[in-house]
Amino acid sequence: MRLNWHDYSYYPYERELAVREAAALFGGPDLREIPSGLEVTGGKGAKAAERLTYFAGGENGRGPMETLQSRLECTVRTSRPRQATRYSVHGLHEYKGKFNPQVAKALLNIFEIAPGRRVFDPFCGSGTTLVECAHAGVLGHGVDLNPFAVFLTNAKLQALVTPVAHLRADLRRLSSSPTFRRSVSVDENARIRYLRPWFTPKMLDMIETIRIAVEGAAGPSAPVFLAIASNLLRDYSLQDPKDLRTRRRRTPMPRTPFPEAFTTACERFFDRLESAQAVLGTCLPQGSAKRCDARCPAPDAGPFDAAITSPPYAMALPYIDTQRLSLVWLGLLEPDGIRSLESELIGSREFGGAARRTVTDALQENADGLPDAEAAFCRRLQDALSEQDGFRRKALPVLLYRYFALMRDSFRATRSVMRKDAPFALIVGRNHTVLGGIRYDIDTPSHLAALAAQTGWKLKELMPLQTYRRYGYHVSNAVRAETLVVLANP
Numbered sequence: 032m033r034l035n036w037h038d039y040s041y042y043p044y045e046r047e048l049a050v051r052e053a054a055a056l057f058g059g060p061d062l063r064e065i066p067s068g069l070e071v072t073g074g075k076g077a078k079a080a081e082r083l084t085y086f087a088g089g090e091n092g093r094g095p096m097e098t099l100q101s102r103l104e105c106t107v108r109t110s111r112p113r114q115a116t117r118y119s120v121h122g123l124h125e126y127k128g129k130f131n132p133q134v135a136k137a138l139l140n141i142f143e144i145a146p147g148r149r150v151f152d153p154f155c156g157s158g159t160t161l162v163e164c165a166h167a168g169v170l171g172h173g174v175d176l177n178p179f180a181v182f183l184t185n186a187k188l189q190a191l192v193t194p195v196a197h198l199r200a201d202l203r204r205l206s207s208s209p210t211f212r213r214s215v216s217v218d219e220n221a222r223i224r225y226l227r228p229w230f231t232p233k234m235l236d237m238i239e240t241i242r243i244a245v246e247g248a249a250g251p252s253a254p255v256f257l258a259i260a261s262n263l264l265r266d267y268s269l270q271d272p273k274d275l276r277t278r279r280r281r282t283p284m285p286r287t288p289f290p291e292a293f294t295t296a297c298e299r300f301f302d303r304l305e306s307a308q309a310v311l312g313t314c315l316p317q318g319s320a321k322r323c324d325a326r327c328p329a330p331d332a333g334p335f336d337a338a339i340t341s342p343p344y345a346m347a348l349p350y351i352d353t354q355r356l357s358l359v360w361l362g363l364l365e366p367d368g369i370r371s372l373e374s375e376l377i378g379s380r381e382f383g384g385a386a387r388r389t390v391t392d393a394l395q396e397n398a399d400g401l402p403d404a405e406a407a408f409c410r411r412l413q414d415a416l417s418e419q420d421g422f423r424r425k426a427l428p429v430l431l432y433r434y435f436a437l438m439r440d441s442f443r444a445t446r447s448v449m450r451k452d453a454p455f456a457l458i459v460g461r462n463h464t465v466l467g468g469i470r471y472d473i474d475t476p477s478h479l480a481a482l483a484a485q486t487g488w489k490l491k492e493l494m495p496l497q498t499y500r501r502y503g504y505h506v507s508n509a510v511r512a513e514t515l516v517v518l519a520n521p
């Protein structure tokens with residue numbers, strides 16, 4: 032059988048994953064690279080080929096075939112030959128730090144996760160892994176501490192199993208409901224007091240009207256509609272939508288009235304979803320996400336056959352800032368809960384006062400019992416600080432120590448819900464910092480591997496993903512090189 036590449040250009044790691052996928056799905060065939068793709072001799076038949084990620088299709092004795100991935104990507108292709116990443120429900124909402132869906136799908140194949148098996152994502156974010164699990168007939172379970180991430184993931188999973196005809200009918204009912212265009216006057220409460228400075232009075236009335244109408248008319252698909260509206264929220268607010276922090280906007284507001292923009296966004300999403308449902312159907316296993324700390328996964332979870340995640344970064348972007356309006360507007364968090372959510376997240380920089388002093392003491396004595404090399408590295412950074420370092424840099428060694436300790440706890444918790452021998456894949460980038468005028472590279476993937484080993488995981492491999500770029504990051508913050516860390520539960 033011949034397998035053909037897609038027409039877009041590939042990063043070297045994608046070709047590497049492509050060959051591994053083919054080897055796993057075909058069950059030990061002879062593989063020979065040819066200019067158009069791969070020649071496969073022996074192993075299992077063409078059915079397995081349908082599940083490949085990095086091939087458009089192939090030809091065997093019985094004629095040509097197309098992969099499901101190619102059919103999905105074609106539904107959102109533009110004229111430029113580029114890998115599409117917003118197919119199916121992936122484009123429902125922006126989420127900073129969202130990872131590449133093809134990698135998640137390829138890993139499911141490489142780990143030979145057959146339909147009906149169970150996969151865990153301890154930092155599920157906006158649900159990329161769980162969506163790819165559903166596409167592959169796999170039951171995905173995720174946790175995230177951020178209620179907005181949990182909301183988005185569940186909205187995507189709900190959309191996948193809701194026939195688009197139902198969503199269109201809901202939208203018609205919604206647009207014709209008397210409340211949709213008639214502004215409500217909003218009751219004063221903590222939620223509204225938080226939102227008021229960030230919207231014109233007319234806009235605040237309008238978004239509240241739409242929220243109330245959706246909650247009244249859309250039944251179980253309400254989260255899908257609310258996610259679509261939430262994706263427009265910052266554009267229609269007085270915050271600068273391009274700023275990662277909450278600063279007031281200097282750019283003009285969009286001209287299209289919000290209800291029209293919302294209806295258009297719904298229709299665009301439904302068109303994509305409809306094309307995806309034509310490929311996948313709607314009878315997919317419905318995984319779910321729960322709000323939970325990855326350091327203590329829900330007791331009813333597991334055992335899982337694999338875990339796939341992109342964990343938080345050692346010094347994460349302040350992405351809660353870009354989600355504040357949605358968190359409060361959707362009623363997912365009281366306004367006074369934002370700061371504590373920020374400080375609880377692993378990798379957060381928003382962490383000060385007494386808690387910071389406690390961790391500073393812990394760092395000196397390695398009170399958390401981190402592996403010697405990781406504790407020594409944090410102390411080395413601490414010793415390298417000089418007067419010329421600003422307060423953010425001064426905080427770095429302590430933040431890194433805390434990150435290591437919390438990630439180590441999450442490795443322990445994840446291991447407790449995995450089957451024996453189950454693989455755990457993490458995609459994570461390296462960092463660097465300049466302290467006292469000297470550059471220090473922070474090899475986060477290797478540190479994480481050491482922390483995982485301390486909790487009993489076995490390192491299988493570290494594979495560089497050369498020019499992997501997360502979509503969703505602002506370009507200046509884009510993480511350019513990441514590493515795939517693969518662990519196994521011995």
Ligand SMILES: C[S@@+](CC[C@H](N)C(=O)[O-])C[C@H]1O[C@@H](n2cnc3c(N)ncnc32)[C@H](O)[C@@H]1O
Nearest residue numbers: 128129130154156157159175176177324325377
């Ligand atoms: C890099 S993002 C994951 C992105 C995800 N793979 C996607 O495609 O959307 C890391 C996630 O870890 C979550 N997180 C941080 N600390 C956590 C904790 N203690 N428990 C669970 N989730 C946490 C953050 O809320 C964030 O959603």
